[in-house]
Amino acid sequence: xxxxxxxKAADGWSKPVPSIIGVTAALASIFLLAHAIKQLPMGTxxxxxxxxxxxxxxxxxxxxxxxxxxxxxxxxxxxVVAGVVGLRLIEx
Numbered sequence: 440x441x442x443x444x445x446x447k448a449a450d451g452w453s454k455p456v457p458s459i460i461g462v463t464a465a466l467a468s469i470f471l472l473a474h475a476i477k478q479l480p481m482g483t484x485x486x487x488x489x490x491x492x493x494x495x496x497x498x499x500x501x502x503x504x505x506x507x508x509x510x511x512x513x514x515x516x517x518x519v520v521a522g523v524v525g526l527r528l529i530e531x
Contacts, residue, residue: 440495490523
């Protein structure tokens with residue numbers, strides 16, 4: 440989420456500080472994914488990593504950027520969360 444918000448603020452790499460924050464957040468995120476893969480099955484770790492970003496950015500967009508909080512969008516966000524929880528429960 441931090442990466443996406445920073446890169447949006449970077450305005451096509453034209454603003455150095457948000458650009459650096461976005462790249463740093465991306466590298467930190469990949470670093471954390473690499474550590475998660477040591478403990479979790481690769482598919483589950485990647486699904487959780489991707490879902491955190493997707494759900495986080497969607498909620499951020501609703502809260503900060505005025506994106507539509509339509510029932511259909513909220514349902515889809517809930518389905519992503521439910522899918523990741525389901526994967527994690529299956530792997531336990």
